[in-house]
Amino acid sequence: MNGIFVRILPVVFLGTALFVTGCQKRVSTEDLAGQADSTQAQSNVAGTEVVPEGGAVGEGGVVTAEDIKGNSDARLGGSYASLTPGGDELTKKAVEKGQLFTIYFEYDKYTIRDIDMENLTKNAKWLGLNGSIKVRIEGHADERGETEYNLALGDKRARSVMKYLQDMGIQVQRLDVVSYGEEKPAMDGQGEDAWSKNRRAEFVIIAN
Amino acid sequence: MKSLKKATLTIAVFLFVLISPAWGKVYIDLAAPASKKVPIGVQEFKDLSGAPSAKDKAERDKLKKELFDAVVTDLKFSGFFSVIDSKANLEDPASSGITAAETDFKSWRAIGADALVKGGFLVEGDRLTVEVRFFDTATERQVLGKRLVGSMRNPRRIIHFFSDSLYEELTGNKGVFTTKVLFVSNSGGNKEIYIADYDGRNSMKLTRNRSINLSPQWSPDGKKMLYVSYKKGTPAMYLLDLTTGRDEQLSSKSGINISGRFSPDGNKVALTLSGEKSPELSILDLNTKEYKKLTDNHGIDVSPAWSPDGSKLAYVSDGSGNPHIYVLDLLTKNTKRITFNGKYNSSPAWSPDGRQIAFARSDSGKFNIWTIRPDGTGLAQLTFEGDNRNPSWSPDGRYIVYSSAARGSASLKIMRSDGAEIMKLNTGIGGERAPAWSPYLK
Numbered sequence: 107m108n109g110i111f112v113r114i115l116p117v118v119f120l121g122t123a124l125f126v127t128g129c130q131k132r133v134s135t136e137d138l139a140g141q142a143d144s145t146q147a148q149s150n151v152a153g154t155e156v157v158p159e160g161g162a163v164g165e166g167g168v169v170t171a172e173d174i175k176g177n178s179d180a181r182l183g184g185s186y187a188s189l190t191p192g193g194d195e196l197t198k199k200a201v202e203k204g205q206l207f208t209i210y211f212e213y214d215k216y217t218i219r220d221i222d223m224e225n226l227t228k229n230a231k232w233l234g235l236n237g238s239i240k241v242r243i244e245g246h247a248d249e250r251g252e253t254e255y256n257l258a259l260g261d262k263r264a265r266s267v268m269k270y271l272q273d274m275g276i277q278v279q280r281l282d283v284v285s286y287g288e289e290k291p292a293m294d295g296q297g298e299d300a301w302s303k304n305r306r307a308e309f310v311i312i313a314n
Numbered sequence: 315m316k317s318l319k320k321a322t323l324t325i326a327v328f329l330f331v332l333i334s335p336a337w338g339k340v341y342i343d344l345a346a347p348a349s350k351k352v353p354i355g356v357q358e359f360k361d362l363s364g365a366p367s368a369k370d371k372a373e374r375d376k377l378k379k380e381l382f383d384a385v386v387t388d389l390k391f392s393g394f395f396s397v398i399d400s401k402a403n404l405e406d407p408a409s410s411g412i413t414a415a416e417t418d419f420k421s422w423r424a425i426g427a428d429a430l431v432k433g434g435f436l437v438e439g440d441r442l443t444v445e446v447r448f449f450d451t452a453t454e455r456q457v458l459g460k461r462l463v464g465s466m467r468n469p470r471r472i473i474h475f476f477s478d479s480l481y482e483e484l485t486g487n488k489g490v491f492t493t494k495v496l497f498v499s500n501s502g503g504n505k506e507i508y509i510a511d512y513d514g515r516n517s518m519k520l521t522r523n524r525s526i527n528l529s530p531q532w533s534p535d536g537k538k539m540l541y542v543s544y545k546k547g548t549p550a551m552y553l554l555d556l557t558t559g560r561d562e563q564l565s566s567k568s569g570i571n572i573s574g575r576f577s578p579d580g581n582k583v584a585l586t587l588s589g590e591k592s593p594e595l596s597i598l599d600l601n602t603k604e605y606k607k608l609t610d611n612h613g614i615d616v617s618p619a620w621s622p623d624g625s626k627l628a629y630v631s632d633g634s635g636n637p638h639i640y641v642l643d644l645l646t647k648n649t650k651r652i653t654f655n656g657k658y659n660s661s662p663a664w665s666p667d668g669r670q671i672a673f674a675r676s677d678s679g680k681f682n683i684w685t686i687r688p689d690g691t692g693l694a695q696l697t698f699e700g701d702n703r704n705p706s707w708s709p710d711g712r713y714i715v716y717s718s719a720a721r722g723s724a725s726l727k728i729m730r731s732d733g734a735e736i737m738k739l740n741t742g743i744g745g746e747r748a749p750a751w752s753p754y755l756k
Contacts, residue, residue, distance in 0.1 A: 214636060214658075250679040252660035252703065253528060253748060254573040255630055255637055257542075257549060258586060258593035258614040261570045265588070284548050285570050285588075289505065289526045296722065 196311040205232045206241075208292075209267055211305040214251065216262035218270060226267065229309060230274035240313040242282040243267050248301035249288045260285030267307040282312060351396040355427035355451075356385050358400065358407045360434040362445070370437075377435065377469055381444065384473035385431055387513050388491050391728075392481060393735060398427055412447060419454045427451050435469075442466045446476045458483050470515055478756075488754060490708045495715055496520075496530035496539060496750040497726060499743045507541055509556075512708075512751070514726065514739025520554065521545075529573060529748060534580040536755045540564070542572050551585060565598060573616045574598075577624050584608075584618035584627055595629060595642075608642065619662040619671065621688065628652075628662035628671050628688070639673055641688055652690035663705045663714075664688075665731070672696075672705035672714055672731075683716055685731075696733035706751045707731070715739070717747040 200206040207225035209218060218226060233239060245264030247256035264283040272278055292308075293300040359381045366374045382400075389395040404421040411417065412432040422430050433446040447459040458480050464472040474491040481489030493512045498505050507530045510517035521527045523545035531540040539554045550566035551574045565571040569588030576583055583598045587605070595608040595615045609615045611633060618629040627642045639653040639662050653659045656675035663672045671688055674681040680701040686693045701719040708715070711731060718727045718738075726739040726746045739746070 214632070250676075251658065252617070252630075252637075252674065252681075254586070254616045255614060255632075255660055257528075257570055257572050258588070258616045261588045261593055262614060265591075283569070286526075289528075289544075 194310070196314060197309065200232070200309075200311060204228075206309045206311075208309070209263075209307045210302065211263055211307075213248070213301070213305065214259065216259060216266050218266055226270055227274070230271050230276060233271065233276050233280065234274070236314070238314055239311055240280045240282065242284060242310045242312045244290075244308045244310060245283070245285040246290060246292070246304055246306050246308070247288045248304040249291065249296075250301065251288065253287060257285050257287035260287045263305075263307045352394055352428050353398055353426045354389060354395040354429040354431065355398050355403060355422050355425060356382060356389070356400060357403060357405065357410075357412075357430070357432045358382060359444075360407060360412055360432075362434040362436045362443075363438075374437070377437070377442075377466075380469050381433060381435060381473055384470040384515075385433070385446070385477075388473060388477035389431070391491075391513065391737065392477070392484075392489075393730065394484065395429065398425055412445060414447075414449060414454060414456050417449065417454075419449070419451045422451045429457075437466065440466050442469055442472065444469070444472045444476070446473070448480055468516060470511065474511065487710060490710055490713070490754070492756055493709060493754065494752045495706075495726070495739070496532065496752070497717075497741075497746045498528060498530065498748045499741075499745045501744040507539070508741070508743060508746075510739070510741050512728075514741040517741040517743050520556075530750050531575055532750055532752050533576050534578055534753055536753045540574045540576060540583065542574070551583075569593075573618065575618050575620060577620055578622055579624060584620065586616045586618075595627070608644075617661055619664045621664050622666055622668045626688070628664060628673075630660050630662065639671065639686070641671075650690070652686060652688070661704045663707055665707050666709060666711040670731075672707065674703045674705065674716075683714065683729075683733075694733075696729065696731075697736075702727075704748050706749050708751050709753045713751075715749040715751050717749060 197206065206229055209222045209226055212219065233241065243264040245260035245262070247259045247263075251259065261283070264285055268281050268283055271281060288304075291300065291304040292306060293303045359378045361374050361378070386397050389397055402425045404425060405418050412434045417430070417432065428451055430449040430451050431446065432449070433444060435445070436443040441463060442465060443461065443463050445459070445461045448457045449455065450457055460476050460479055462472045462475055464475075471492070477491035478489035481487070481491065490512055495510050495512060495514070497508055497510070499508055504524050505526045505528060506519055507521045507527045508517050508519050520539065521541070521543065523543060525544040528542040533540070537555065537557050539556055541552055541554065542549050543552050546566070548566070549570045549572055551564045551571040553562045553564045555561070564583070565574070565585060565587070567587055567589060569590065570586065570593060572586050574583045574585040581600055583600060585596060585598060586593050587596050588594070592612055593614045593616060594610060595618055597606045597608060598604070599606070608627070609631070614630075614632045614637075616630050618627045620627060625644055627644065628639055629642065630637050631640050633640075634651065637658050637660055638651055639659050640649050640651050642649045652671070653673070653675070656677055658676040658681070659673055660681070661674045665672065669687065670685045670692075672683060672685050675684050676682070681703045682698060683696045683702050683705050684693060685696060696714070697716075703717050705714045705716045707713070713728050714731055715726055715728045717724050724745050724747050726741070726749050727736050728739065729736045
C-alpha cells in the first residue's frame with residue numbers, strides 16, 4: 107500500500123504521531139488509531155485543544171484606536187482640503203485675486219523651476235506687504251511614486267519654497283510646513299495632465 | 315554528482331518508508347523543487363449535534379460553508395494540494411461518518427483523491443467545537459486528527475489552528491495560517507488601517523480618526539502596531555497596543571515622522587525625520603526615548619528595513635539622483651548601494667532568513683516586485699503584470715504579500731517567494747495597500 111506521501115518524497119515515518127493534545131489517554135489513543143467514532147468523540151471532550159480567543163491579536167483581542175474628535179474630515183482631493191482648521195476662505199480669495207500662487211515641480215524633483223520664480227516672488231512680495239499673515243506651505247507629490255518616498259518628497263518641496271521665502275526676507279515664524287505626499291491630489295486621474303497639477307507646494311493662510 | 319547523492323538519499327528514505335511497519339509523522343521537504351500537487355477531497359462538515367431546529371438551520375448551513383471554505387483555502391495555500399471540486403464527491407456525507415472506520419475510502423479513490431479531509435462541528439451557544447481529520451486514502455489511515463474548541467464569532471480561526479498543525483505534521487515547519495496582515499485602505503474615503511487573517515478574511519478596522527493613516531508595521535512580538543497618522547494635523551508616529559487598545563504618540567518632531575520600522579529585538583525604531591532640514595534616517599531608542607541620527611545629506615532617505623540580525627539597514631535614498639536601495643552597516647557605518655538599474659527603487663523588505671531583500675522597482679510608473687541579495691548580486695524579477703508594490707514577507711519566508719493595482723483599483727496579493735502561485739486576498743474592504751505580514755502570533 108503506497109500512500110500519497112510516498113509520492114511527495116522525501117517521506118519519513120517516525121512511527122508515532124501527535125494528535126489531540128492533552129492527557130486523556132482514551133481519547134488520544136482512539137484518535138491515534140483514527141478509529142474513534144464521532145459519537146464517542148462528542149461525549150468525551152477532554153483532551154480537546156482550545157483555540158485561544160483573547161490572545162495578542164485573537165478574536166476579541168483586537169481593540170481599535172480611539173477616535174480623535176474635532177478634526178474635520180480629511181478631504182482627499184480638492185485644492186484647499188486641509189486637516190487642521192485654517193483660513194480656507196481667505197486662501198481662496200488670495201488665490202482668486204492673484205496674490206498667492208501654487209508652485210509646481212518636475213517629477214521626482216524639489217528644486218524650484220525658473221518659470222515658477224515669478225509666481226514665488228509675487229507670493230513673497232504679498233507676504234511682505236501683509237505682515238500679519240501666516241501661511242502653511244503644503245508639499246505634495248503625484249501618485250506615481252511610493253507613499254513613504256512621496257511624503258519625504260513633499261517635505262523637500264515645501265522646504266524649498268520656505269527657504270526661498272526666507273531668503274526674500276519673510277520671517278520663519280510666519281511660515282509653517284507640512285507634507286501630504288501623494289495623499290491629497292489637486293486633480294484626480296492618471297496621466298501627465300493630473301500629475302503635473304499634483305506635484306506642487308500650496309499656500310494656505312493659517313492666521314491673519 | 316550532487317543530484318546523484320540526492321537520488322541515493324531519496325531511495326534510502328523510500329526504502330525506509332516501505333519497510334517501516336508503522337505510519338506517522340510525514341515530511342514534505344520545502345527546499346525540494348515543487349512536486350506534483352496531491353489531489354485531495356474535502357467532505358462537507360457534519361453537524362454533530364444532529365438535525366438543527368428550523369430556527370438554527372440557516373446559521374448551521376452558513377457555518378458548514380465557512381468551515382469548508384477555510385479548509386479549502388488553507389489546503390490550496392499550502393501549495394501541496396489540488397482540491398477536487400466537491401460536486402465530484404461520491405460518498406454521501408449524511409450516511410457516512412467522519413472517522414476512518416466510517417469512511418468508504420474506495421469512493422474517494424474513485425474520484426482521484428489521494429488524501430481526504432473530513433470534519434464535524436458541535437454548537438453550544440457561543441462555544442464551537444470542531445473535529446477535523448486528515449486521511450491518506452491509499453493506506454486508509456488517519457494522518458492527523460484534532461478536536462478544537464473556539465468561538466462561533468470566528469469559526470475560520472479554528473480551521474487555521476488545525477492547518478498550522480497539519481502543516482507542521484507534513485513539513486516539520488511552523489505554519490502561517492494563524493498569522494495576520496495589516497493594511498491601509500481608503501475605501502471609506504480616508505486612509506484607515508485594517509487587520510485581517512492571512513487570507514484576507516475577518517477584516518477589522520483599527521483606526522477611525524478620519525485623517526490619513528499610513529505604513530502599519532508589526533512589533534516583533536505581534537502585540538503592537540507602529541503607524542503614521544495625520545490625526546493631529548501633521549505626519550506623526552504612533553504605537554497602538556493591539557491587546558489593550560492603548561494608543562501612544564511615539565514621535566511628533568517638527569516636519570515628517572514617517573517610515574518607522576521596529577528593530578528585530580523590539581527595542582528600537584528606525585524612522586525618517588525631516589526636522590528643519592532634510593528627510594534623514596534616525597534610530598529611536600524605545601527605552602531611553604533618545605534619537606540617534608544615521609544619515610546626514612541634502613537628499614531623501616526613507617523606508618528602512620532591518621536585517622534579521624539587526625546589524626544592517628536597507629533603505630531608499632535619492633543620493634544618486636533617483637531612488638535606489640542602499641545598505642547601511644550599523645557597526646561600521648559603511649553604506650553600500652545595491653541597485654543600479656530602474657528609475658525608481660522602493661520599499662526594501664529583508665527576508666526572515668536574511669538572504670534576500672525584496673523591493674519594488676519601476677521604469678515607467680508601474681512597479682514590479684524584485685529580489686536581490688544584500689550584497690547586490692542575484693537580482694530576480696518576481697512580478698510582471700500590473701503595478702505591484704510594498705512587498706512584505708511571511709514569517710517563514712515562504713511567501714510575499716504585496717499591493718497590486720490594475721486600472722486604478724488596488725488589492726492585496728500573496729505569491730510564493732519565487733513569484734509563483736499568486737493568490738488575491740478578498741478582504742471585502744477594497745482599495746487595500748501597504749500590507750505588513752505579522753510575525754508568528756502563537
